Structures are given as C-alpha cells and as structure tokens.
Amino acid sequence: MAAQARRRRKRKGGSSKSERKPLWRRALRATLVWGFALALLGAIGLGITVYMTARELPTFGSLRSSQHGQMIVVRARDGTELVSLGPSYGKWLTYNEIPQVMTDAMISVEDRRYHSHFGVDPVGVIRSLMVRLDTGQWKQGGSTITQQLARNIFLNNNRTFTRKVREALLALAIETKFSKDQILELYLNKVYFGGGAYGIDAASRKFFGHPANELSLAEAAIIAGLVKAPSRYAPTADVDAAVARGKIVLEVMQANGKIDAQQAAHVDLNTVRTAKEKGQNSVRYFTDWALPQLDFLLPDSNEPIEVWTTLDVGMQNAATAAIKANVPGGAQGALVSIDRDGAVRAMVGGTDYVTSNYNRAVNAVRQPGSAWKLFVYLAALEAGYTPDDVVHDEPVTIQGWSPRNSGGRYAGAIDVRTAFAYSKNTVAAQLGNDVGFGTVASMARRFGITTPITTVPSMVLGTSEVRVIDMARAFAGVSAKGRAVEPFGILRVKNADGDVLYERKPEEGALLVPQYVAAGITDLLQSAVTTGTGRAAAIGRPVAGKTGTTSSNKDGWFIGFSSGLATAVWMGRDDAKPVRGLQGGRAPAGAFAAFMRHAVKDRPVEKFDTELKLPEWQLEPDDEFLFGDPDDYYFVDEDGNLIEPGPREPVNPRRTVPDVDVQRGGATAPAASGTETPQAANDDFLERAIGGSGDAPAPADPGLRPAPNPDVPVFRP
Numbered sequence: 001m002a003a004q005a006r007r008r009r010k011r012k013g014g015s016s017k018s019e020r021k022p023l024w025r026r027a028l029r030a031t032l033v034w035g036f037a038l039a040l041l042g043a044i045g046l047g048i049t050v051y052m053t054a055r056e057l058p059t060f061g062s063l064r065s066s067q068h069g070q071m072i073v074v075r076a077r078d079g080t081e082l083v084s085l086g087p088s089y090g091k092w093l094t095y096n097e098i099p100q101v102m103t104d105a106m107i108s109v110e111d112r113r114y115h116s117h118f119g120v121d122p123v124g125v126i127r128s129l130m131v132r133l134d135t136g137q138w139k140q141g142g143s144t145i146t147q148q149l150a151r152n153i154f155l156n157n158n159r160t161f162t163r164k165v166r167e168a169l170l171a172l173a174i175e176t177k178f179s180k181d182q183i184l185e186l187y188l189n190k191v192y193f194g195g196g197a198y199g200i201d202a203a204s205r206k207f208f209g210h211p212a213n214e215l216s217l218a219e220a221a222i223i224a225g226l227v228k229a230p231s232r233y234a235p236t237a238d239v240d241a242a243v244a245r246g247k248i249v250l251e252v253m254q255a256n257g258k259i260d261a262q263q264a265a266h267v268d269l270n271t272v273r274t275a276k277e278k279g280q281n282s283v284r285y286f287t288d289w290a291l292p293q294l295d296f297l298l299p300d301s302n303e304p305i306e307v308w309t310t311l312d313v314g315m316q317n318a319a320t321a322a323i324k325a326n327v328p329g330g331a332q333g334a335l336v337s338i339d340r341d342g343a344v345r346a347m348v349g350g351t352d353y354v355t356s357n358y359n360r361a362v363n364a365v366r367q368p369g370s371a372w373k374l375f376v377y378l379a380a381l382e383a384g385y386t387p388d389d390v391v392h393d394e395p396v397t398i399q400g401w402s403p404r405n406s407g408g409r410y411a412g413a414i415d416v417r418t419a420f421a422y423s424k425n426t427v428a429a430q431l432g433n434d435v436g437f438g439t440v441a442s443m444a445r446r447f448g449i450t451t452p453i454t455t456v457p458s459m460v461l462g463t464s465e466v467r468v469i470d471m472a473r474a475f476a477g478v479s480a481k482g483r484a485v486e487p488f489g490i491l492r493v494k495n496a497d498g499d500v501l502y503e504r505k506p507e508e509g510a511l512l513v514p515q516y517v518a519a520g521i522t523d524l525l526q527s528a529v530t531t532g533t534g535r536a537a538a539i540g541r542p543v544a545g546k547t548g549t550t551s552s553n554k555d556g557w558f559i560g561f562s563s564g565l566a567t568a569v570w571m572g573r574d575d576a577k578p579v580r581g582l583q584g585g586r587a588p589a590g591a592f593a594a595f596m597r598h599a600v601k602d603r604p605v606e607k608f609d610t611e612l613k614l615p616e617w618q619l620e621p622d623d624e625f626l627f628g629d630p631d632d633y634y635f636v637d638e639d640g641n642l643i644e645p646g647p648r649e650p651v652n653p654r655r656t657v658p659d660v661d662v663q664r665g666g667a668t669a670p671a672a673s674g675t676e677t678p679q680a681a682n683d684d685f686l687e688r689a690i691g692g693s694g695d696a697p698a699p700a701d702p703g704l705r706p707a708p709n710p711d712v713p714v715f716r717p
Helices: 002-019 023-056 060-065 099-112 122-135 145-154 159-175 182-192 200-208 218-226 239-257 260-265 283-296 315-327 369-383 416-421 424-436 437-446 457-461 470-479 515-530 589-601 683-689
Strands: 072-076 081-087 303-308 332-339 344-348 390-393 412-415 489-493 500-503 546-547 555-562 567-571
Touching: 023 332, 060 182, 081 283, 099 145, 099 182, 099 218, 145 182, 182 200, 200 218, 200 500, 218 390, 218 555, 239 260, 239 500, 260 589, 283 303, 283 344, 283 390, 283 489, 315 332, 315 515, 315 567, 332 470, 332 589, 344 589, 369 416, 369 424, 369 437, 369 457, 369 470, 369 515, 369 546, 390 424, 412 416, 416 424, 416 437, 416 515, 424 437, 437 457, 470 515, 470 546, 470 555, 500 546, 515 546, 546 589, 555 589, 567 589
Parallel strands: 072 303
Antiparallel strands: 072 081, 303 489, 332 344, 332 567, 390 412, 489 500, 546 555, 555 567
C-alpha cells in the first residue's frame, strides 16, 4: 500500500513538471501545428481550384483558333484597299517551325526561368512585392510567359491585386493542362506586338515584310523587345527606340548563354530594314474620321467587315501633294473636299500623319477671316440686297468698333459684287449691322457651322473660330444651290460572307435659302475668283470661292467650288503664331488650284446659275404694289356712310405716293398739282407705310430698295 502511494505521488509530481513548460514553447508548438494544418488545407484548396480551373480551360485547338478584336478592311469608293485595321494574325507556326533565335530571344528577355517554374516564378513574385512595398506601385512585372498568356487570353491589363491573383491561378491551371512547348507556341502566336499584329508571323510581315520563319537574330531581338511596350518600341514608329531595345535583348541573350560574344558583336541592328507600312500617311486622317461612324451605322459585332468609303484615291494623292507643295515652312495645312451630295472625296489633316496624327481638318478650330463673309452676304441677299445694289465703302463706326480695309483704302460708292470681290471690311460691317449680327450667326448655323459664334460687330470679319470641314460643308451647300449638305465617309459595309450590313441611301438635303439667294452668292463668289482676291484659284473653268486671312497672318484660307466639288484649304501654325507672307489669296489659293485641276479634270464643265429669279415681293413695278390702285379705295363720311368716288381725271399714281430717295432713304414731299386726286390715306399713314419717322428720314427697307440711281457713279473692276 505504501509503495503504491509513493508511485502515485511520483506520477503527480511528474505531471506538475510538464504543466510548468514555458509559454513560448507551447505557443510555438501550436503555431507549427495549426500552420501546418492551414497550409495543408490551403494546398488542398489551391490544388482543387487549379484542377477545376484547368478542367474549364478551352482545349489547345480552341485557343489556337480564337482571335481578339475586329478585323476591318477599308476600301476606297472604287474598291481599292486603303488600309487594314484591327488585329492581324499572320500564319500560325507550330513550335518546331518557330526559329530558335526567336524562342531564345523571347525567353531571355521575358522569362529566363521559364523551363524551371510551374507557371508562377517565386523569385519574380518576391522581387515584384519588394518593389511594390518600396514605391507603393506595381512597377516590377514578375509575370512569367505563362502568366502573360493567361492575361492576354482571359484577362485585362488592370494592375490590381485581384487580377494578379486570378492571373496566377490561371497560369497554374495552364501549366497543369498544357506542356511547356504548347504554352510557348500559344504565346508566340498570340502575344501582341503593336500595330494590330498578334503573333510573331504577323509582326514579322508587318515590320520586316517577310514570314517569321525567315527571321534573323537582329530581327528576332527587335520583335522580342516589343512585348514590353509595343507602341513605344515599334520600328515603324521610332526606329531609334526599337534599336536601343533590341540591343538590350541581345545583351540579355548573351548573359543567359543563348548567344556568344562573337555572335553579339556581328549583329548590327542599324542595318535592319523595316517594311514601308501601307496607308499610314494622309489616308489615315480620313479613316480616323470615317470609321467611328460605324458605331452609329452597325450593331455591336466582332465579325470581320469590309468598309467601302467615299474616298477617291487620285483626289487624295493630289490633295496631299498640293498641301505639301504650297504650305509655308514651319506651318501646317489641311484640306477637305466634299461632293454636292456630302460625300467626302479627299481629306488631309496635316503635312505628315506619321509625325503628327492630329487631324486639323476636323478637330482644329481657327478663325476664318474674310471667308466668314459668305454668311454676311447670304444674310444680306436673303434680306433683299442684290449684287448690283449700291453700297458705300467708307469709314464707319458701329458700337464703338471701327473696321478698316486691308491697305486702308476706301472706294466710295460701289456695288455689292465689287465689295465682296475685293473683300471690303467696311461694307461687310455695314451689311451685318443692317441685317443684324444675330441673323448672320443664324445663317452660319443654318449652313453647318457647329462651333460657338459671337454676335459682336467684329464677328462679320471672321473672329469666331470654325472647323475646316464645316466651312467646306457650307460652301458645298451653296454649290448644291442652297440645299443642306451632310458630310459622310461610308458608302456600304459587308461581312466576310459578302452580306451587305449597311448601304447609304441617297437623300436630298433641306432647302436652306431660296434659289435666288444661292444664285446671288454664287455670282459674288465667282467674281471674287475672276476679278477679286481669289484670282490665284482660277483653273480654266468656272470657279466660285472666297479667301480668308486673319490678323498678323496667323491663318490663311481659300474655300470654293467647281463642277459640283467644294474644297476648303487652311494653312497656319499649330501654335497660332504668325506665318510670314501667309495670305488666303496666295498659298491656300494655290493649293486649291493645284488640287482642283486634278480633281475635276474628268468632270463636265458646269456654268454657274447666277440668274436672279427674284420673288414677286422684290419685283414690284412701282409703289402701287404696296398701296394698290387709288380707284380701288372707298371713302366714308363722319357718320360712316359710304361715299362713292366720282369720275376722276387720269393722273400719275406716283403723285399720290412719296418718292423714295435712294441716297437718303427717306421720303420727299408729293409734287404740287392743280388737279390733285383725293388722297386715299392720310399723311401719317403714308409716313408709317414707307418707314418714315416724320422728322428724320428712315433708311429704306432692303427688301423694297429700288434699282440703283443711274446718276450715282458706280465703281466696277
């Protein structure tokens, strides 16, 4: 019994010793146990996730045949291919067909441990995390080739933690389902190299003009260097940047033992010839403007399509040459040519698309100068003025503003036609003030000006900024005899099977101004070319147009039309600094003539319709048209009883109506007569009817203005 009691006490003593183990040991043991358990559960969960993801992945054949984006072939109106846009995939190369130099270059620069990792490179991940902690941003890639393939096929390029996790899971799944050779084959045939080229064959054909199986070491180095930043290192965009990046690829290949020092020394990247890219100059200004119209014409779709446009290849080449040959040094130029139905036949947005793809023809807004007078005179003609009406070129002040003519000379009494032909600023100011500056602005809106318009007096000289395409549209409206013209660039669209998805139907624009107004402004525009400031735009057939020059020679314009084709030309600097010697009647008019000689050479010569077929309200034989025949009037006495007029002697009807003084615009007293016919209306009524004020003479209504006084001298060129 005693022995058993001792043994029990001994066991109790041992138990108490165990319970007194340090806390840190117990915590470490628990951490290890639970950490192992959680890691095991995490590994099992990850394995299940990767397995399930791998099961859901498409087959190798499906991934091989899949494409991204929409392929668009753009054609001119005659079917000539202008440019192919969207993704280009070239020929699919199997792993054994891919040149070894291409494989070595890509692995060296993008994933040197490609053959040793399982889809995610732990070393790269740690390096990326360290950079993230140091800078606060994801600057270091760390993505393997497999991760890049997963991102290109299944994800986007957002730099978020969630996307990186999904990318890693997909990479693990891809490595589970496909071999290393299959993954590399998919990657090299699908990775994006810029300019719409997907895969090494498309890139090789685009940048070097031959298939990828003919790639040299130097060319492979340049292509491998594109993956990091395709737009920055593309040899067609920046040769120096592409060569510099290619040298880095060669250095990495040498460091990784893929090439030796002798091979690297014999590679001269500066001798690599790049293929001339088709359709990358002025035609792209047009396609950049026209193709967004597809968003409104077609439903959303990724199927390949062919787009027939309104562009005329010959006209486009002539427009490009005309701008380059005439634009002053250091300046830019733009041209838009529109048919009377609205079809854009040529568009040049700058001197060189590769250097600057900013489209000045549709995006830039510049002051039009005197070319704006088109709207001033349209408003005046609609209000009743005619080309033969007398106006006065003399100093004038309107609301504190005193316009001056170019050269500071004044011609005195001239007709409207001469004032327009010689671009008299004082006359434009008077006409604008007469019809109303708001009326001029409304006329500009009517003819398609979309930019803001001021209504201060100086607006008549073109101080409101406009777009080149809008001015071309306005003059095309005049060419279309006063009908609205809506510029368009797409004729029809077909899918890969040849089915027509869209086809434009011809439609007649709304009438903007009466025929006599369109005829009158055409008369004025033709005079500006034959005898006025636009003489340099003459091409040996009828041309109507207007020059425009802004202050300090910052902008030069010529806009006109002939044989149904309206063309606007602008020149100036992008920074709006003065251009020495730039005037609308010189370089822009010369470019217009050079282009139009080619553009209309196969079109029939058209004589302009300048005959003024005025409406009846402008054709009254005399003032009886307003007041009627006095014999038709009736009279009543003070009690309202009708008094029949008795027989009267024939008299001159004008003796009962005040004559209008053409020069003063007021009324003169009726001539005395011993046998005066009873007056049909009192003097107050007559004063109000002819616009008189009683004390001071009132200006005559433009719509009722008589023909010019033959005694007033009229200056004609």
